[in-house]
Each structure stands twice: as C-alpha cells, then as structure tokens.
Amino acid sequence: MARLTVNGKAVEVNVSPSTPLLWVIREQVGLTGTKYGCGIAQCGACTVHLDGTAVRSCIVPMAAADGKQITTIEGLAAGGTLHKVQKAWLDNEVPQCGFCQSGMIMAVVALLKDKPKPTDADIDATVTNICRCGTFQQVREAIHAAAKA
Numbered sequence: 001m002a003r004l005t006v007n008g009k010a011v012e013v014n015v016s017p018s019t020p021l022l023w024v025i026r027e028q029v030g031l032t033g034t035k036y037g038c039g040i041a042q043c044g045a046c047t048v049h050l051d052g053t054a055v056r057s058c059i060v061p062m063a064a065a066d067g068k069q070i071t072t073i074e075g076l077a078a079g080g081t082l083h084k085v086q087k088a089w090l091d092n093e094v095p096q097c098g099f100c101q102s103g104m105i106m107a108v109v110a111l112l113k114d115k116p117k118p119t120d121a122d123i124d125a126t127v128t129n130i131c132r133c134g135t136f137q138q139v140r141e142a143i144h145a146a147a148k149a
C-alpha cells in the first residue's frame with residue numbers, strides 16, 4: 001500500500017512500486033487532466049508537481065512518489081480561483097487541441113516559482129514540453145503576461 005497526498009487530499013493505492021505515477025493519478029485517483037503522450041519523458045504531457053518540483057510522471061515509479069505531495073492541473077485553481085498562469089492562458093488564447101496544455105501549464109507554474117521574471121532563454125531551457133499544434137509563441141507570450149500579473 002502506498003500513500004500520497006494529491007491536491008491536498010490523502011489517498012492510498014495498492015499498486016506495484018514500479019507503476020508509473022501517471023497511471024496512479026489517472027486510473028487509481030481518477031484525475032484525467034494529466035495526459036499520456038510518449039511514456040519516455042520526452043513530451044511533457046504528463047507533467048505534475050512532486051513536492052513542488054515539476055516531474056514527468058510517466059517515468060516516476062510509485063516507489064519514488066510514496067509519501068509525497070502531488071499537485072496536478074486539477075489542484076491548481078485554489079478555491080475556484082484560476083492560477084495566474086491559467087488566467088494568462090485564457091487571456092492569450094493559448095490552447096488549440098489542448099492535449100499538451102495541462103503539462104505545459106504545470107511546467108510553467110514551476111518555472112515562475114523559481115524564476116518569477118523569466119527571459120526567453122529561461123523559457124526555452126525549462127519549458128521543453130512538446131506541442132504538436134505549435135502553440136509555442138502563444139505559450140511564450142502567456143508566460144510573460146503571467147510574470148507581470
């Protein structure tokens with residue numbers, strides 16, 4: 001039995017220690033905002049925060065997540081108020097198909113925590129998530145807007 005806190009709520013799951021955190025979040029906890037893209041830590045669609053750090057949950061085994069605090073896209077809006085990154089995303093009309101966007105937003109929230117006023121170079125170095133719809137320019141504009149908010 002492994003124990004996690006997901007978006008502030010304690011959960012217990014009975015899975016193998018090698019089960020990727022992504023599948024625990026989606027299938028055991030039932031939060032499907034976190035997406036599966038590649039399964040090999042390349043695309044970032046599965047990004048969540050583990051003890052406040054952005055991780056690609058498709059390659060984090062439950063053994064490494066046991067006892068930790070997890071935040072997913074569903075836990076970002078505190079008390080129903082959108083996080084400033086979510087608001088900037090809406091204001092800048094970033095999403096197209098939307099598939100990559102929850103992972104992208106989680107990566108950006110972590111970036112702004114470390115670097116509240118990131119440069120374009122900081123963004124390029126940190127937000128390496130892949131968007132097949134090519135929203136990268138809007139992502140960059142929304143990050144700068146969120147940094148000013």
Ligand code: FES
Binds near residue numbers: 037038039041056057
């Ligand atoms: S699904 Fe995890 S990085 Fe692509």
Ligand code: FES
Binds near residue numbers: 098100130135
């Ligand atoms: S918005 Fe479609 S993959 Fe990024």
